[in-house]
Amino acid sequence: MSTLPPGSVHGPVDTTATGMSPALEIDDIQSGALHERPSPYVGTYLLLKVHEPADGRELIRRLIPLLQPGRELTEPGLGAWLTVAFTYEGLKVLGVPQDSLDSFAPEFQQGMAARAAEIGDVGANSPEHWEKPLGTSDVHIALAALSPDAAHLDAVVDRARRAQEQMPGVEVVWRQDCYQLPTGRTSFGFKDGIGQPTVEGAGTPPTNRGELPIKAGEFILGYPDETGGMAPVPTPDVLGRNGTYIVFRKLHTRVAAYRQYLHDKARTREEEALLGAKMVGRWQSGAPLALAPDEDDPALGADPARNNDFGYATDLRGFTCPAGSHARRANPRDSLDHENSVDVRLHRMIRRGTSYGPPLPDGVLEDDGEDRGIIFVFAGAHLKRQFEFVKTQWLNDGIFIGAPDEKDPLVGATDGSSPFTIPQHPIRRRLPDVPPFVVTRGGEYCFAPGLRALRWLADLTT
Ligand code: HEM
Structure with missing residues (x-):
C-alpha cells in the first residue's frame, strides 16, 4: 500500500515560482x-x-x-x-x-x-x-x-x-x-x-x-x-x-469457456499457461512476459519494485509479448513512441477493480452456472480520451497494431470470430475464433x- 511522504501533499503550496504543478489538495x-x-x-x-x-x-x-x-x-x-x-x-x-x-x-x-x-x-x-x-x-x-x-x-x-x-x-x-x-x-x-x-x-x-x-x-x-x-x-x-x-462496470467472466479454449489449443499444461500469458501479457503470478519471456516467475510477479518496471521498445514486433495481448493493448507503454501521432500518456487510467462471485475450482472446464467476474472501476478526468479511447481504439479494434480483424483476446467486444496472433519464429501462430470471455452485465x-x-x-x- 502506498505511503505519503510527510508534508508533501497536505494542503496547497505556492508552486508558481518553481514551474511545478500546484500541490494536490x-x-x-x-x-x-x-x-x-x-x-x-x-x-x-x-x-x-x-x-x-x-x-x-x-x-x-x-x-x-x-x-x-x-x-x-x-x-x-x-x-x-x-x-x-x-x-x-x-x-x-x-x-x-x-x-x-x-x-x-x-x-x-x-x-x-x-x-x-x-x-x-x-x-x-x-x-x-x-x-x-x-x-x-x-x-x-x-x-x-x-x-x-x-x-x-x-x-x-x-x-x-x-x-x-x-x-x-x-x-x-x-x-x-x-x-x-x-x-x-x-x-x-x-x-x-x-x-x-x-x-x-x-x-x-x-x-x-x-x-x-x-x-x-x-x-x-x-x-x-x-x-x-x-x-x-x-x-x-x-x-x-x-x-x-x-x-463502474460489472463484467461477468466466462472462466470455463476461457479454460476450455486454452485446453483445446494447447498440448501440455505448460503450453496452456504460455498461451494464457500471451493473451494477457503477464503470467498468472503477475510476472510480465517482457521480463519473463519463457516461464512464470512468481518471485518477480510478487515484487512491486520489479513487476511493473518494463517497456516494449525492444520488442516492437511482439515476439516476447504480443502487441495484441490485453495488457499491451491497454497500455502500449513505449512501443508507440516512434509513432508521433499517439501519446500514450494521454490515455492512462487509474483502475480499482475488484472480484465478485465464487472462484471456479481448479481444473474445472464445465460452466457451473455461477455469476463471477470483475467490478471494473476506472478513475480519470477524461471519460472520452481515457476510458472510451482505450476501450474502442485499443481493446476493441486492431488497427493500431496492424491487425484490423483482431480484438483484445481477453476482454474485446468479440462475436467469436476474432483471431489472436502470437508472433514467433519461424512462423507466427494464429489462434482462430476466440470466443467472448467477458460479458458486460451493466455499468x-x-x-x-x-x-x-x-x-x-x-x-x-x-
Ligand atoms: C473482465 C475484464 C478484465 C480483466 C479480467 C482484466 C484483466 C487484466 C489483467 C490480468 C491485467 C494485467 C495485470 C496488470 O497489469 O494489472 C490487466 C491490465 C490492464 N487492464 Fe485489464 N482486465 C479487464 C478489463 C479491462 C478493461 C475494460 C480495461 C479498459 C478499458 C482494462 C484496462 C487495463 C489496463 C490499463 C491494464 C494495465 C496495463 C499496463 O499498465 O501494463 N482492463 N487487466
Whole structure:
C-alpha cells in the first residue's frame, strides 16, 4: 500500500515560482481515486435511488464523516474506505442547477447505457440484457466500501445503511459484494491491478522507471494535465474541483469457456499457461512476459519494485509479448513512441477493480452456472480520451497494431470470430475464433466529487 511522504501533499503550496504543478489538495479528494485498494480486501457496492431530494441531500451530509480522504487505512480508528459518486441523473435529482449540469463532460451527461454502441456494448453486452437497474435512470448515487477485513467493512456499511434507513426518500436499488479470491487473483487466475500510472504529487513511488509520473490533472479535475491545459472543470468550481469521473462496470467472466479454449489449443499444461500469458501479457503470478519471456516467475510477479518496471521498445514486433495481448493493448507503454501521432500518456487510467462471485475450482472446464467476474472501476478526468479511447481504439479494434480483424483476446467486444496472433519464429501462430470471455452485465458513468463539493451538494436548497 502506498505511503505519503510527510508534508508533501497536505494542503496547497505556492508552486508558481518553481514551474511545478500546484500541490494536490489530498484532504479534499476522496480516497477511492488515489489509493490502492487494500490487499486482501472485502467490499460492497450499493446503488441508491433518490425519491426525495431533501432526503438525498441529508444522506450526503451524514455520509461525509465516513469518508476518509487522503488517509491510510492503517491509521488508528480507520477500517474501511467509503467512496460516494453520482450519476448525471443523481446530480439532477439532488437539485444541481441546469447550467452546472451542462458543464459536465458530454459522455457523463449521456450515461454509459447511451454510449453502449460507441464502446462496444453490443449483442449479449447491450443494455437491454443488463442487470436492472444498471443503465437506467433509477441509479442516482453509488457507494463503494472497501476494507481489509469483514468486521470493519460491516461496521462502515452498517453506518451507511443506518444513515440511509433514516431517509425514507432514498432507496437501495442494487447491491454487489466483492472480495479478493483466496488466490489473490482474478477469476481467470491472473493477478491484477499491477499496471497503474504514478500520479504526480500523490506521494506514491513510481513503479515503472520508463514512465515519468503523470500530471495529476489527468485524474483529478482542477489541475494541469499532460496537454499543459486542464480538463474542463464542472461549474461552479466548488463542485468540480478535486472531483474525478468514475467508470463502474460489472463484467461477468466466462472462466470455463476461457479454460476450455486454452485446453483445446494447447498440448501440455505448460503450453496452456504460455498461451494464457500471451493473451494477457503477464503470467498468472503477475510476472510480465517482457521480463519473463519463457516461464512464470512468481518471485518477480510478487515484487512491486520489479513487476511493473518494463517497456516494449525492444520488442516492437511482439515476439516476447504480443502487441495484441490485453495488457499491451491497454497500455502500449513505449512501443508507440516512434509513432508521433499517439501519446500514450494521454490515455492512462487509474483502475480499482475488484472480484465478485465464487472462484471456479481448479481444473474445472464445465460452466457451473455461477455469476463471477470483475467490478471494473476506472478513475480519470477524461471519460472520452481515457476510458472510451482505450476501450474502442485499443481493446476493441486492431488497427493500431496492424491487425484490423483482431480484438483484445481477453476482454474485446468479440462475436467469436476474432483471431489472436502470437508472433514467433519461424512462423507466427494464429489462434482462430476466440470466443467472448467477458460479458458486460451493466455499468454507470459517475462523478466522485471532492469533500467541499459534497458539502455544497448537501446544502443545495432547490
Ligand atoms: C473482465 C475484464 C478484465 C480483466 C479480467 C482484466 C484483466 C487484466 C489483467 C490480468 C491485467 C494485467 C495485470 C496488470 O497489469 O494489472 C490487466 C491490465 C490492464 N487492464 Fe485489464 N482486465 C479487464 C478489463 C479491462 C478493461 C475494460 C480495461 C479498459 C478499458 C482494462 C484496462 C487495463 C489496463 C490499463 C491494464 C494495465 C496495463 C499496463 O499498465 O501494463 N482492463 N487487466
